[in-house]
Amino acid sequence: MPQSTGNTKRAPVFKRIAQILTHTPPYCSGTLSVDKNDLLLFYVNDSGDARRIDFGNISNEELKHLSETCEQATFGRNQESVLDEQYRKSRKLDSTQFVPYLDVNNLKFTDILHEDLLPDGQRDKNIRIERYKLNVYEPGSFFKPHVDTPRGEDMFGSLVIVFPTPHEGGGFVLRDKNKEWTIDAASEMKSMSGPCITYIAFYGDVEHEVLPITAGYRVTITYNLYFDSKPIPPYSKISDDSFQQLWVAFEEMLADPFILPDGGYLGFGLRRQYGLSHTTKLDALSENLKGGDALLMQVCRDLSLDASLRALYYSCEDYDFEKPDDILVDRIPNLQGYYIDSISAALVDECPGALRVARSLSIDFDDRESEIDPDIIIKWVVRDRKNGEVTQDIVTYGNEPSMDKVYGEVCLIVAVGPPQDRRDTKKIKTFMELYESRSKSKSKSRSKSKSKFRAEYESDSDPETDADMEGTSCFQVEM
Numbered sequence: 001m002p003q004s005t006g007n008t009k010r011a012p013v014f015k016r017i018a019q020i021l022t023h024t025p026p027y028c029s030g031t032l033s034v035d036k037n038d039l040l041l042f043y044v045n046d047s048g049d050a051r052r053i054d055f056g057n058i059s060n061e062e063l064k065h066l067s068e069t070c071e072q073a074t075f076g077r078n079q080e081s082v083l084d085e086q087y088r089k090s091r092k093l094d095s096t097q098f099v100p101y102l103d104v105n106n107l108k109f110t111d112i113l114h115e116d117l118l119p120d121g122q123r124d125k126n127i128r129i130e131r132y133k134l135n136v137y138e139p140g141s142f143f144k145p146h147v148d149t150p151r152g153e154d155m156f157g158s159l160v161i162v163f164p165t166p167h168e169g170g171g172f173v174l175r176d177k178n179k180e181w182t183i184d185a186a187s188e189m190k191s192m193s194g195p196c197i198t199y200i201a202f203y204g205d206v207e208h209e210v211l212p213i214t215a216g217y218r219v220t221i222t223y224n225l226y227f228d229s230k231p232i233p234p235y236s237k238i239s240d241d242s243f244q245q246l247w248v249a250f251e252e253m254l255a256d257p258f259i260l261p262d263g264g265y266l267g268f269g270l271r272r273q274y275g276l277s278h279t280t281k282l283d284a285l286s287e288n289l290k291g292g293d294a295l296l297m298q299v300c301r302d303l304s305l306d307a308s309l310r311a312l313y314y315s316c317e318d319y320d321f322e323k324p325d326d327i328l329v330d331r332i333p334n335l336q337g338y339y340i341d342s343i344s345a346a347l348v349d350e351c352p353g354a355l356r357v358a359r360s361l362s363i364d365f366d367d368r369e370s371e372i373d374p375d376i377i378i379k380w381v382v383r384d385r386k387n388g389e390v391t392q393d394i395v396t397y398g399n400e401p402s403m404d405k406v407y408g409e410v411c412l413i414v415a416v417g418p419p420q421d422r423r424d425t426k427k428i429k430t431f432m433e434l435y436e437s438r439s440k441s442k443s444k445s446r447s448k449s450k451s452k453f454r455a456e457y458e459s460d461s462d463p464e465t466d467a468d469m470e471g472t473s474c475f476q477v478e479m
């Protein structure tokens, strides 16, 4: 049986840590004065006719022509491009058909993002801004709430630039963790005297919406934001307030002798969501964390704590007859071919090192009793099932095969020693040791746990390459 997690009440310092991690804003926006040439745009239609327009001085006919050159915008639903005017009514041009004179690098957008969106610890991290689409909204156009499709694991967000064409309506609404912000670019730009643009940059998992345009034309360019693959630099120059506060709260938590008196595992559910696929090793995600999650990782590294990213999959009491445990894994498993009634067993089969966690379905912060001996007990510091969520489609049982979803969440597990030396983790088991001690005691029952369906499915497939199979990645993507 793993060590005790100490007192079962939620420590006040846990609440403070949760508040600091949630506090970092998920977006930044502003209106910038620009050079008058920055309002020029070149575009071309399908027959190769090119035009130059100036958003600083543009007629309705020109805007109409631009709109007519665009095609009707689709959006992504379950990996398909769907045309649905109930959901998105606007027009768009692909990046190969237009070139703005405006250069986001000249306008120092990477500096703006470092200053206003990313935590200070990511200040030296390279950002790549990739031009994506031009959107035209005429009266009656809108784009209902959605999150943008992540295009790669290093994509962390989106940037929208709104040109100063006179229009009404078209407010840009962002929603995150029960908060809501509206940016009315049209009225912000009206109050500026010279050429200007409005920008909005936000993390990719933030829900956003374009409200209906009631008059005029609203024209935007969207950009995808990526972290370049340079490693995170050392954190010696960090001066960020939230970083300092979190660091102090961590020190206080680690000094508390009632929290994990024998050492053990602290759990932090991630605050943001990430585009993940079966090929994602969760530890690699640590270089691409966003907002409060990046802050958390920085503080753990700064304090030389042993921190690992894991995914926690919830068991489903309704279905999982075999062993209704929550399972902690180090990668996103490929669940294709498994039935929903054997998810715990499937996770154990798919992920070397999978651990059964003391039941954690409820979001109270106390430890829960498990019906079986768990492999690991986690003291949850921050927990909210909706954050860091991963979902996957899976076959359900029935008279006909149908699909359901399996839910999990990405979390950071910090192994700590006893209060005298939290960095001394020699007395507690590593994930691998925990796994090995379980697999020794349970190896017999495990080999029987594969579902029949999976056994048949596997007969002509190579388990080593399963992770690369097509059509299996379906994760939290709505745009």
Ligand SMILES: O=C(O)CCC(=O)C(=O)O
Residues within 6 Å of the ligand: 133, 135, 143, 148, 160, 172, 208, 210, 220, 222, 479
């Ligand atoms: O045009 C805008 O303001 C936003 C467009 C958008 O959200 C998108 O293309 O995903």
Ligand SMILES: [Fe+2]
Residues within 6 Å of the ligand: 146, 147, 148, 208, 479
């Ligand atoms: Fe979007």
